[in-house]
Amino acid sequence: MTANYTLKEDIRDYWSKRSETFDLAFGHRIPPGPEMDAWAEAVTRALGPKPLSILELASGTGEVSNVLMSLGHTVTGLDFSEAMLAIARTKHAGRKQARFILADAENTMEPDDRYDAVVCRHLVWTLTRPEEAFADWFRVLKPGGRLLVFDGDWTTPTRLGRLAGMAIRLIDRFGGADPHYDGALSDRHKSIMERLPFGHGLTASELTPMMAAAGFVDIDIASHASIAAAQRKTANLRNSLRTLLYRRFILSCRKPETV
Numbered sequence: 001m002t003a004n005y006t007l008k009e010d011i012r013d014y015w016s017k018r019s020e021t022f023d024l025a026f027g028h029r030i031p032p033g034p035e036m037d038a039w040a041e042a043v044t045r046a047l048g049p050k051p052l053s054i055l056e057l058a059s060g061t062g063e064v065s066n067v068l069m070s071l072g073h074t075v076t077g078l079d080f081s082e083a084m085l086a087i088a089r090t091k092h093a094g095r096k097q098a099r100f101i102l103a104d105a106e107n108t109m110e111p112d113d114r115y116d117a118v119v120c121r122h123l124v125w126t127l128t129r130p131e132e133a134f135a136d137w138f139r140v141l142k143p144g145g146r147l148l149v150f151d152g153d154w155t156t157p158t159r160l161g162r163l164a165g166m167a168i169r170l171i172d173r174f175g176g177a178d179p180h181y182d183g184a185l186s187d188r189h190k191s192i193m194e195r196l197p198f199g200h201g202l203t204a205s206e207l208t209p210m211m212a213a214a215g216f217v218d219i220d221i222a223s224h225a226s227i228a229a230a231q232r233k234t235a236n237l238r239n240s241l242r243t244l245l246y247r248r249f250i251l252s253c254r255k256p257e258t259v
């Protein structure tokens with residue numbers, strides 16, 4: 001058994017254990033209203049208005065899948081956790097626009113040149129072999145197809161985030177900790193982070209040249225601020241503070257028409 005295999009098993013097990021309460025932790029579910037609108041706007045800005053065939057990597061409980069379907073796209077949601085897939089399948093039962101498959105996002109086994117777009121939220125930071133994964137995503141995209149990545153640096157809080165973190169700890173101390181915000185699993189999270197290539201924190205500036213090396217062009221980094229602002233419209237104080245903790249980004253790029 002290789003070290004990489006063990007790490008992947010740990011990651012899969014971690015997410016499978018979190019699957020049942022995943023949607024209860026702030027920032028995961030995308031409720032209808034301002035937040036859903038902000039996500040939809042960010043997707044349309046990157047992918048355009050036409051209905052597309054999309055491979056959604058690490059689809060989890062199917063929250064981003066829902067945004068994509070609401071925009072008329074057809075979604076193949078892929079995840080390596082059966083527990084996550086089961087929740088997404090139940091949530092979207094009967095919707096013909098989506099199917100959910102068990103596979104590894106670092107080696108999808110999907111056909112060459114198959115999808116108009118590849119989308120993922122909060123996957124890249126947890127990849128064990130990012131270069132191989134990006135090459136695979138490039139392969140499954142049609143010429144001219146787009147990759148859209150929502151992610152962030154979950155290791156180093158921003159300056160404002162450090163203050164927000166202090167305020168959150170005070171609220172936790174006097175109001176009780178939020179049981180769904182990683183909670184008792186956080187030691188496991190830390191142990192996984194220490195072994196990940198992006199365990200030091202994922203930034204857009206580190207990712208951009210890696211995407212270029214994989215062959216992608218027109219690499220664009222957009223701000224996550226409009227989504228965070230929409231979240232704050234309905235969030236309580238503790239969750240509003242959470243939107244300030246980390247630096248998030250939206251990366252989009254394109255596979256050239258001719259390779």
Ligand SMILES: C[S@@+](CC[C@H](N)C(=O)[O-])C[C@H]1O[C@@H](n2cnc3c(N)ncnc32)[C@H](O)[C@@H]1O
Pocket residue numbers: 011012015016028057058059060061062063064078079080081084103104105106120121122123126127
């Ligand atoms: C933070 S959750 C994000 C879920 C979903 N993208 C969302 O934003 O709601 C991470 C997800 O990535 C999945 N995952 C992590 N590594 C993966 C891999 N190599 N292949 C497939 N799924 C993976 C986990 O099972 C989990 O569902």
